[in-house]
Amino acid sequence: MPLGEISWLRRGACRTSDPELFFPLAPSPGQEARAKAVCAGCQVLDQCRDYALSAGESEGIWGGMTPVERRRARFPTGWHSPAAS
Numbered sequence: 197m198p199l200g201e202i203s204w205l206r207r208g209a210c211r212t213s214d215p216e217l218f219f220p221l222a223p224s225p226g227q228e229a230r231a232k233a234v235c236a237g238c239q240v241l242d243q244c245r246d247y248a249l250s251a252g253e254s255e256g257i258w259g260g261m262t263p264v265e266r267r268r269a270r271f272p273t274g275w276h277s278p279a280a281s
């Protein structure tokens with residue numbers, strides 16, 4: 197995705213945060229909670245979440261969601277690929 201399309205990221209509350217908080221080498225519940233607390237006060241949370249879900253971002257905290265939470269949102273229980281039908 198061209199950088200211009202995610203220019204809203206420059207207004208993100210995480211712009212001054214340590215990237216390790218959002219893209220940790222070793223994720224932990226405490227790190228996720230701290231990152232989500234930053235997201236909770238972010239003015240572009242909805243845009244960030246929509247982008248991450250539509251782009252299929254597989255790493256890091258985006259829009260207050262972990263990779264596992266985004267996967268569950270994209271592929272809820274019972275979902276299966278139409279190609280697998």
Ligand code: SF4
Nearest residue numbers: 208210235238244259
């Ligand atoms: S929602 Fe979270 S990850 Fe997205 S821009 Fe805001 S602070 Fe950063």
